[in-house]
Amino acid sequence: MAASRRRGVAFWVGTGLVVAGLAMLGYVGWQFFGTNIVSERRQRDAVERLQRDWREPTVGQAVDAGNGSRDGTSGGTAEPVRLGDALALIRIPRFGDGYVMPVFQGVEDDVLARGFGHFEDAAGPGEKGNFALAAHRVTHGEPLRDMPSLRPGDEVLVETRDAVFTYELDTDPRDLVVAFRDTWVVDPRPQNPDPDGVRPPDQPRLITLTTCSELFHTDNRMIAFGHLVSTRAK
Known part of the structure; x- marks a missing residue:
């Protein structure tokens, strides 16, 4: 009788472990494959919706065609963008001619699940600052899966309703990996606390790209700095 009970317990423990293992495999599969399928569809929809919205005239929009903004500082959005709203499209020629991703306001998890996130206190596209x-x-959707392939001189094109801003990268992302707590990289004028470390160029209008430094979970971030080289009014 005791042996029978032990076999019964072993059976249910084994069954539980199998179920737990299958659940874990399912979760990993969803993270690495399912989320990509869902996010890629949402990213395409966001790109199409933003392009469609831009074709519609907006009330009160007064952008100077010579410099891309109403206040002379450049910039491509006529009104403040709320958290979670799309504000721009980003293209990186190094990633292929068909690469285009939406940029949303904020860097919360639900925002990053839809594309690029823009740090709320950071400068807007083309503006002075970072x-x-x-x-x-x-x-x-893995927007920055190929981040390590970027090199100084590569272009990052940021399109808004009113202008296309072309940034040029100045640093190799493989040369700067920081802990996620190192928020200096998104400051208006990033200052590396390491005197011999990578730093952005001495330019008034910067861009900073941040992503995970490894393909698997990590708290470290890979960083690339660049600067604005041209603005084309639409």
Whole structure:
């Protein structure tokens, strides 16, 4: 009788472990494959919706065609953008001619699941300061999966309703990996506390790209700095 009870307990323990293992495999599969399928569809929809909205005239929009803004500082949005709203499209030629991703306001998890996130206190596209962005390297569409392939001189094109801003990268992302707590990289004028470390160029209008430094979970972030080289009014 005791042996029978032990066999029964062993059977149910084994069954529980199998179920737990299958659940874990399912979760991992969803993270690495399912989220990509869902996010890629949402990203395409966001790009199409933003392009469609831009074709519609807006009330009160008065952008100077010579410099891309109403106040002479450049910038492409006529009104403040709320958390979670799309504000721009980003293209990185190094990633292919068909690469285009939406940029949303904020860097919360639900925002980054839809594309690039724009740090709320950062400068806007083309503005003075640091146009700081974050995006996933794996899962959720993997916008920056190929971040390590970027090199100084590569272009990052940021399109808004009114203008296209071309930034040029100045640093190799493989040369700067920081802990997620190192928020100096998204400051208006990033200052590396390491005197011999990578720093952005001495330019008034910067861009910063941030993503995970590894393909699997990590608290470290890979960083690339660049600066604005041209603005084309639409």
